[in-house]
Amino acid sequence: GQNIDQPTEMTATEGAIVQINCTYQTSGFNGLFWYQQHAGEAPTFLSYNVLDGLEEKGRFSSFLSRSKGYSYLLLKELQMKDSASYLCAVSGDSDNYGQNFVFGPGTRLSVLP
């Protein structure tokens, strides 16, 4: 099965940079995903890593180290609207032919003025 760990809460200041870490243990690995979720809304896809290294996408970057079972999401030039929960999700082996997709507990980020 999958075990995913993230910090519960983080606080940062508008305009700053914040790094949200995610560690995981999985049976197999088919990719790691980051989602943003505002309260009461659907998770929104941010980034996807399947190979080691950094994926950059505007103000958001995500890094993966498969050997360490570690990923981080980097948010630059923080804006108030970035206040949300950030969910790390891992796709691993399934007992069936589907993917076993598990979300971490999420990190609630508060951006302060």
Place this chain on the structure above:
Amino acid sequence: AAGVIQSPRHLIKEKRETATLKCYPIPRHDTVYWYQQGPGQDPQFLISFYEKMQSDKGSIPDRFSAQQFSDYHSELNMSSLELGDSALYFCASSSSTALAKNIQYFGAGTRLSVL
């Protein structure tokens, strides 16, 4: 671009009633997933379908069932509703043939309240 459509957006039921939630995936997506999210919790995977067949099963109660139809839309049927079933139910879809496959795109969710 078309997104995942879920209906209804809100649903109020009483204990022991039944409910049916519908999900229309993004066009040309062949895989549908259902999640349940309680207040302050992360989404819990319930069940998924690939090409109209169940592909994976998570923590779906026996009182719930789901299927995917020939037009790829999916329905989650919930019977003998309990107070604890009150939650946000998300549907997501993905494409097994897309370049970045396995990325799941979520619908806006159905908020179910059981009274």
